[in-house]
Amino acid sequence: MSVPIRPQVYLGSRAPNFKSSSSQGQIDFYKYIGDSWCLFFSHPGDYTPVCSTELGAFAALHGEFEERNCKLLGLSTNARDTHNRWLQDIEQITGSKVTFPIICDEDRRISTMYGMIDLRNFDERGMPVPIRSVYLIDPSKEVRLLHAYPLSTGRNTAEILRCLDSLQVVDKLDRKIMTPVNWIPGDDVVVSPELNEPRAKELFPNHRVIRPYLRLTPLDPDT
Known part of the structure; x- marks a missing residue:
């Protein structure tokens, strides 16, 4: 068949x-x-x-x-x-x-x-x-x-939950962030490369610039 x-x-x-x-x-x-x-x-x-x-x-x-x-x-x-x-x-x-x-x-x-x-x-x-x-x-x-x-x-069920958490937090912030390797809730996230630096400072005042193309920021615990 x-x-x-x-x-x-x-x-x-x-x-x-x-x-x-x-x-x-x-x-x-x-x-x-x-x-x-x-x-x-x-x-x-x-x-x-x-x-x-x-x-x-x-x-x-x-x-x-x-x-x-x-x-x-x-x-x-x-x-x-x-x-x-x-x-x-x-x-x-x-x-x-x-x-x-x-x-x-x-x-x-x-x-x-x-x-x-x-x-x-x-x-x-x-x-x-x-x-x-x-x-x-x-x-x-x-x-x-x-x-x-x-x-x-x-x-790996933990990985599937981790991916769901990532997708949902990215959506909640209107895709202005991304999640780095091995990210879990509570870890720093990546500021989207599509945001220029003035806008990044406005939205994420505590972010830090590792390289111009790599910026990390903590999120509010309630995010």
């Missing part, structure tokens, strides 16, 4: 809408996101070892994502009943209950639409196998971050 290849989603594109069965019933993607951010991520299949550890970790951090107005949505390639049995197993293994839905992408329609598949790997039916893709999608439905992990490498 083959799946038609469609253009992949790319950074800055509008995330395609879709309707699908999930572990929690039918989902309309746009209605599910609403006015929230969304972390949308894929798995190659149910009852796979690395995926089980990942879903348990995301479930444990669900409250952290909620505080950031970000909904979680997983995708795997099995039916609803199999999803729900697997999720019960994950709760027993990890101690964390998965309360967000998992898309049932049995025909690979959605994973192909989103470019989540690895065309070098096919299952026994000739269907492409999704890799570990990660998309952060903002409330306007724009794709703001893409990560792709091979099947052998589990995701």
Whole structure:
């Protein structure tokens, strides 16, 4: 069985809408996101070892994502009943209950639409196998971050939260700042190169100039 290849989603594109069965019933993607951010991520299949550890970790951090107005949505390639049995197993293994839905992408329609598949790997039916893709999608439905992990490498949940924090603080300050390497909330940020020095002094009076092209500034703790 083959799946038609469609253009992949790319950074800055509008995330395609879709309707699908999930572990929690039918989902309309746009209605599910609403006015929230969304972390949308894929798995190659149910009852796979690395995926089980990942879903348990995301479930444990669900409250952290909620505080950031970000909904979680997983995708795997099995039916609803199999999803729900697997999720019960994950709760027993990890101690964390998965309360967000998992898309049932049995025909690979959605994973192909989103470019989540690895065309070098096919299952026994000739269907492409999704890799570990990660998309952060903002409330306007724009794709703001893409990560792709091979099947052998589990995701880093702390890094995904860090990226969400970065995107949100940059948006809050109307993209007048950027975040440097290994930035976490509370660290200094980079003043945008698009701001001239007088404007930088006005907006960030405590900034310091390392080089004309590299200016760092602390942020107000409430930012």
